[in-house]
Amino acid sequence: MKRTGFLLFTFGSLLSLVTGFNYVSKEKVVEIGELEIKADKNNTAIWAPLIGLAVTIVGGAIFVNQEKLNR
Numbered sequence: 001m002k003r004t005g006f007l008l009f010t011f012g013s014l015l016s017l018v019t020g021f022n023y024v025s026k027e028k029v030v031e032i033g034e035l036e037i038k039a040d041k042n043n044t045a046i047w048a049p050l051i052g053l054a055v056t057i058v059g060g061a062i063f064v065n066q067e068k069l070n071r
Contacts, residue, residue, distance in 0.1 A: 011059070
């Protein structure tokens with residue numbers, strides 16, 4: 001349980017600091033017979049820093065109170 005709490009605390013801290021990322025995907029623009037034309041499409045994944053804060057708090061609570069949770 002202590003390891004789980006530490007991992008959640010670390011992951012939550014990272015979620016709070018890094019609030020999103022960009023990635024590129026291929027999108028089909030035109031298809032005529034066997035001819036295909038594709039274009040790159042930029043996408044963004046964004047989340048609220050409060051989600052990371054909540055995960056950090058839960059991880060810290062598990063880490064600190066792991067003896068009480070194991071009873």
